[in-house]
Amino acid sequence: MDIKEYMQTVGRQARAASRRLAGATTAEKNAALLQIAAAIRREKVALLAANAEDVAAARANGLEAAMIDRLLLTEKGVEGMAEGVEQVAKLPDPIGEMTDIKYRPSGIQVGKMRVPLGVIGIIYEARPNVTADAAALCLKSGNAAILRGGSEAIRCNRAIAALVQEGLQAAGLPAECVQVIDTTDRAAVGELITMREFVDVIVPRGGKGLIARLLAESRVPMIQHLDGNCHVYIDDDADPAKALKIVENAKTQRYGTCNTAESLLVARSVAAAQLPAIAAMLTGKGVEIRGCAETQALVPNAVAATEEDYYTEYLAPIISVKVVAGIDEAIAHINHYSSHHSEAIVTENHPKAMRFLREVDSSSVMINASTRFADGFEYGLGAEIGISTDKIHARGPVGLEGLSSQKWVVLGDGHVRG
Numbered sequence: 001m002d003i004k005e006y007m008q009t010v011g012r013q014a015r016a017a018s019r020r021l022a023g024a025t026t027a028e029k030n031a032a033l034l035q036i037a038a039a040i041r042r043e044k045v046a047l048l049a050a051n052a053e054d055v056a057a058a059r060a061n062g063l064e065a066a067m068i069d070r071l072l073l074t075e076k077g078v079e080g081m082a083e084g085v086e087q088v089a090k091l092p093d094p095i096g097e098m099t100d101i102k103y104r105p106s107g108i109q110v111g112k113m114r115v116p117l118g119v120i121g122i123i124y125e126a127r128p129n130v131t132a133d134a135a136a137l138c139l140k141s142g143n144a145a146i147l148r149g150g151s152e153a154i155r156c157n158r159a160i161a162a163l164v165q166e167g168l169q170a171a172g173l174p175a176e177c178v179q180v181i182d183t184t185d186r187a188a189v190g191e192l193i194t195m196r197e198f199v200d201v202i203v204p205r206g207g208k209g210l211i212a213r214l215l216a217e218s219r220v221p222m223i224q225h226l227d228g229n230c231h232v233y234i235d236d237d238a239d240p241a242k243a244l245k246i247v248e249n250a251k252t253q254r255y256g257t258c259n260t261a262e263s264l265l266v267a268r269s270v271a272a273a274q275l276p277a278i279a280a281m282l283t284g285k286g287v288e289i290r291g292c293a294e295t296q297a298l299v300p301n302a303v304a305a306t307e308e309d310y311y312t313e314y315l316a317p318i319i320s321v322k323v324v325a326g327i328d329e330a331i332a333h334i335n336h337y338s339s340h341h342s343e344a345i346v347t348e349n350h351p352k353a354m355r356f357l358r359e360v361d362s363s364s365v366m367i368n369a370s371t372r373f374a375d376g377f378e379y380g381l382g383a384e385i386g387i388s389t390d391k392i393h394a395r396g397p398v399g400l401e402g403l404s405s406q407k408w409v410v411l412g413d414g415h416v417r418g
Contacts, residue, residue: 001183007191010146011198013176014119018144021177022116026093028171029140033089036167040082040132043163047078050155051128058152066256070126071152081132081160084383088136091382094400095142098409106418109411114404116142118200121192121220122385125150125206131160134203135178137385139168141403144177146199148192150206151184158182193218203398205386223398225363225389227313228258228341230371233265233330233356235347240274242368243346247278249370250344252285256315258387259342259364259374263310264321265330271298271323279321287317294323310337327352331359338362340389342374363389363396 021029040047051073058068094114101111120143124130131147138145149157161180169175181188193202193214202222204214211224232250234243250261266275271294279289279299289295290305302321309320310333324330327345334343342364345356353367364374374397376384381399388394394402 001185003183003185003187004191006183007181007188007195008198010179010181011119011195014144014146014179015198017174017176018116018118020174021139021142021144022095022118024142024173026095028173029093029142030089032139032168032171032173033085033136034167035170036132036136036164037082037085037089039163039166040078040085040160043159044075044078047156047159048073048075050159051153053155054128054153061152063152067126067152071128073128073156077129081129084129084133085136087382088140088400091140091400093140094404099406101411106415107412108415111409111411112406113409114401115407117403117405119144119146119198120201120203120403121146121148121199122203123148123189123192123206123210123214124204125210126152128153128156128160130205131157131180132164133383134385135161135164137383137400137403139177141400143403144179146179146181146192148181148189154184189214190217193220196220203385221393223386223388223390223394223402225258225339225341225387227339228260228387229263229311229313229337229339230259230261230342230344230374231263231265231334231338232261232344232346232371233324233327233334234267234270234274234278235330235345235349235352236267236269236326237349237352238267238270238274238346239348239368240270240277243274244278244281246344246346246368246370248281248285250372251282251287251319252317253370253372255317257372258313259371260315261344261371262312262314262319263337264319265324265333266295266321267326267330268294268323269326271295275299275321275323282319285317287319289319289321291321292323295321298323313339327355331356335359335361341387342366342371344369344371363387 097114122134164178165175199220202220275298289302290309291302296302340362343362344366376397376399384397
């Protein structure tokens with residue numbers, strides 16, 4: 001296969017399909033989504049068989065256990081895919097919505113209309129459910145999608161893609177609205193991220209190695225985040241019961257998610273009173289504590305934290321802890337060390353809570369709530385394509401609105417400019 005020629009063909013087909021999809025009605029898009037969900041349920045056995053082949057190959061190739069866990073598809077997972085597609089069908093369609101319409105002194109009306117981005121390239125690893133999720137979100141938001149899943153999931157991704165294209169055609173839409181790259185050659189990624197004439201946005205979903213490569217090589221704008229080094233700050237005016245509950249949930253509910261807390265900051269005035277109980281809870285759940293000298297003095301089993309620890313997304317039962325003078329040092333520490341994903345303050349002091357919201361430079365900032373709430377479903381988006389730590393276009397969980405843009409519209413009746 002000539003990879004460049006193949007990718008150019010995929011790109012041209014996606015661009016043509018995006019023109020048709022931009023004009024598709026909500027009814028057409030929802031019909032396609034419901035057809036896709038029905039096809040996924042109908043072909044459950046075939047999808048599980050394809051996934052079993054992927055898993056067997058992954059094990060034979062020595063893929064790490066965590067990756068195999070993400071790769072594995074169960075009957076419940078197949079049903080979850082179908083339900084996820086149906087949920088997207090039920091979401092309000094943002095495309096075509098006109099807002100901020102105002103009359104100008106000249107007599108014209110000026111406002112904005114929400115429109116698709118065009119063609120979205122999505123690069124992801126392991127999880128085959130992303131194929132269905134991404135296809136559904138791009139379809140509902142009027143975007144053509146080029147999906148490049150990991151080589152470890154190629155058989156299952158192909159099977160899901162065939163069902164997606166079947167659903168599109170049944171609803172009278174081009175099959176090329178969603179294309180899965182049908183090669184495991186890494187050169188295909190290099191082509192995808194440089195085809196500015198065909199691809200409008202790249203959305204990477206994967207590890208730091210993948211994101212770093214794309215940041216270095218992509219010529220197409222990206223909606224991305226590198227990692228999730230999230231913080232919880234326990235303020236001088238924190239309620240101890242709330243602090244314990246929030247830290248427990250933020251750190252220990254799940255270790256491998258990007259919205260899990262990796263760093264804990266505690267105001268010096270309450271450290272002696274609150275940190276030992278929090279540390280005992282964490283230690284009881286098997287969490288290793290890496291702390292500053294003051295933390296070590298209060299928590300005998302804490303090991304010394306290095307400078308690198310404060311930058312690290314562990315994705316493991318490890319947490320860095322630092323005692324700080326107060327909110328000024330906490331905000332400065334977070335803005336310096338965090339990955340600008342999600343941060344929380346525990347406090348009963350409203351002015352300080354508002355300062356934290358204003359001054360912490362992250363995509364989600366929370367008062368008296370766990371960082372684990374940083375999620376498209378929890379935010380009412382219905383679903384998400386990912387979580388962005390960028391500042392331009394989309395920030396935080398990216399749902400249908402984040403996969404669209406706005407253009408100015410002008411409404412006149414023969415008006416000319418004087």
